[in-house]
Amino acid sequence: MAAFIFIFIFLVLISDIFLHVEAFDANCPPAKCGDGAPDIRFPFRLKGQQPQHCGYPGFELVCKENSTMIQFPSYGDLVIQSISYDMKKLNLLDPKSCVHEVFLNLNLSLTPFQYYYHVKNYTYLNCSAQLSPSFEPVPCLSGSQYHVYTVESSLASRLSCMPMKTIAIPFPYSPYLSDNTFGLGLTWTLPGCNEEGGHCNLQSKTGDQTSCFNKGFSNKHLVIGLITGIFAFIVAILISIKIHNSKKLDGQKEKENHLQVQKSFGDYKAIKTAEYSIKRGLHQSV
Ligand SMILES: *[C@@H]1O[C@H](CO)[C@@H](O)[C@H](O)[C@H]1NC(C)=O
Numbered sequence: 260m261a262a263f264i265f266i267f268i269f270l271v272l273i274s275d276i277f278l279h280v281e282a283f284d285a286n287c288p289p290a291k292c293g294d295g296a297p298d299i300r301f302p303f304r305l306k307g308q309q310p311q312h313c314g315y316p317g318f319e320l321v322c323k324e325n326s327t328m329i330q331f332p333s334y335g336d337l338v339i340q341s342i343s344y345d346m347k348k349l350n351l352l353d354p355k356s357c358v359h360e361v362f363l364n365l366n367l368s369l370t371p372f373q374y375y376y377h378v379k380n381y382t383y384l385n386c387s388a389q390l391s392p393s394f395e396p397v398p399c400l401s402g403s404q405y406h407v408y409t410v411e412s413s414l415a416s417r418l419s420c421m422p423m424k425t426i427a428i429p430f431p432y433s434p435y436l437s438d439n440t441f442g443l444g445l446t447w448t449l450p451g452c453n454e455e456g457g458h459c460n461l462q463s464k465t466g467d468q469t470s471c472f473n474k475g476f477s478n479k480h481l482v483i484g485l486i487t488g489i490f491a492f493i494v495a496i497l498i499s500i501k502i503h504n505s506k507k508l509d510g511q512k513e514k515e516n517h518l519q520v521q522k523s524f525g526d527y528k529a530i531k532t533a534e535y536s537i538k539r540g541l542h543q544s545v
Pocket residue numbers: 293294324325
């Protein structure tokens with residue numbers, strides 16, 4: 260039982276060390292979807308090309324043709340133009356070229372992402388008549404019989420208009436711009452991982468916990484891990500030698516029992532040989 264516990268602890272220590280070593284030396288070379296496409300590295304991961312432990316959950320990217328895409332269940336695919344790891348910023352493009360449709364539908368509440376720019380509440384109005392020329396309809400949402408406007412919530416009550424939705428959308432945008440990139444920047448947060456200049460990695464293959472380490476700390480950690488590992492290994496060797504010896508003694512006890520049985524049959528010759536082999540065995544093991 261004691262031996263089992265020791266071996267168990269040994270295995271736990273060893274696997275712990277392997278996990279730590281793996282976390283630091285995760286063998287996750289940056290990937291990209293094409294020439295000039297952004298480098299994909301932690302916390303992002305290219306699905307199907309980089310193993311699961313290379314990225315943080317919720318940061319999976321895919322390649323479509325030569326484009327890097329991020330998939331949002333509330334909206335669909337968005338094209339990633341660039342990733343700034345220093346600024347923690349994603350510059351996105353809507354493949355349908357209608358950024359207001361993204362704002363209307365994209366729900367970031369269950370994702371690790373937030374809008375990069377400050378947000379402000381705006382109301383989307385669906386109007387049967389055109390508003391005064393100071394308001395510009397959103398072309399990609401409007402039709403020939405109706406006109407969709409984005410207005411500050413305080414200006415939302417209009418006779419000919421039906422309010423569609425009031426949502427917080429990135430502030431430094433202009434409804435007049437048909438540019439479909441403007442305002443479509445996202446930033447991200449990793450729980451427990453916001454130390455500046457730190458280095459983030461997953462703690463284990465299965466966990467979604469991140470740790471932050473200052474550069475240089477990882478080497479120290481590895482050395483500690485190796486020393487612990489060597490110590491555990493030596494202890495395990497000593498234990499296995501002990502187990503081996505106690506097994507030998509058990510074997511000799513069995514032989515003695517066997518001798519008793521033979522004695523009762525009066526086989527003197529067998530006794531003599533057995534006694535001799537026991538003496539030899541004891542001599543050898545001392
Ligand atoms: C992707 O890039 C490769 C190499 O630059 C090019 O040959 C190929 O035509 C591109 N594919 C698409 C769908 O753009």
